[in-house]
Amino acid sequence: MTSLDIAELCGKPHNDILKAIRKMELAWVKINGGKFSLVEYKDSKGELRPCYSLSKTECLYIATKFKDDMRAKLVLRWEELERERLGDRQQLALPSPQKILAMADNIVGEGLRILNEEAEDTLTATQVAKTFSMTTLDFNAVLRDMxxxxxxxxxxxxxDDLQGRGYTAERTHVSYSLKGEKKIRHYMTWTxxxxxxxNSKLGYPNF
Known part of the structure; x- marks a missing residue:
């Protein structure tokens, strides 16, 4: 499936899909050792433009950034493509909404695992605060004042002056409200x- 197909399926501008793919490509290269396949197509003016040709796994990885309804559309579209490849002419029953959501949850879980890999062995502010015998509120206030x-x-x-030294990492958390609304939260953790x-700044023997 190409990025053009994804854009059409999700009702999004192709440029937005390209940006999303490029943004997630770095993590993909780190895990799989290879970039997404970049190809070209001719637009309405006959000019060559870039687009991506993605496997099913790559598509579902990219879909971790999409809303639930768009992820479901991609899952269903891939099932259709696989049925066509197998030459199955019979009308197969579409998966239930529960099955689609379960598949989407698996996609989100795998995407989060990749996104959070760098923060796997890091500590939250609450965990670090305990090593200094502080509450999280006091700990954050002290670091702010310093x-x-x-x-x-x-x-x-x-x-900004401490960026790039490997002191922190970003962790991503996804949750759902009782109404099924997805909430994505990014927060800083300490390496x-x-x-x-x-420890050197606060002078507490926490090691």
């Missing part, structure tokens, strides 16, 4: 190197 972190858009961020840095 210029180590700042709060923006409802989340804590490492100060072992970051914990050593905090």
């Amino acid at each position: 210029g180590i972190q700042y709060r923006r858009h409802g989340r804590w961020n490492l100060s 072992l190197e970051g914990l050593r840095f905090l």
Whole structure:
């Protein structure tokens, strides 16, 4: 399936789909050791334009960034393609909504595993605060006052002058409300190197 097919299926501009694919390609290369297949097509003016040709696994990985209804459309479309490949001319019953949601959950879970790989062995602010015998609220306030972190858009961020030193990593969490609305939350976690840095700044023997 090409990125053009995905754009048409989801009702999204092709450029938006290309941006989403490029953004997720780095994590994919890290895990699989290869980039997505980039090909060309002729637009309405006869000019060559880039697009991606993706396998089923690659498509479902990209779909982790999509809304539930778009993920379901991709899952169903791949089932149709597989039936066509097998030459099955019989009308097969479409999967139940429960099956579609279960498949979507598996896709989300695999996507989160890849996205959170760098933050796998890191500690949350609550966990680090306990090593300094502080509450999470006091811990965050102390780091803010010391210029180590700042709060923006409802989340804590490492100060710009400390970026790139391996002190922190980003963790992604997905949850659903009782109405089925998806909520995605990104938050900062601390690496072992970051914990050593905090220890040197706060002067507490937490090692």
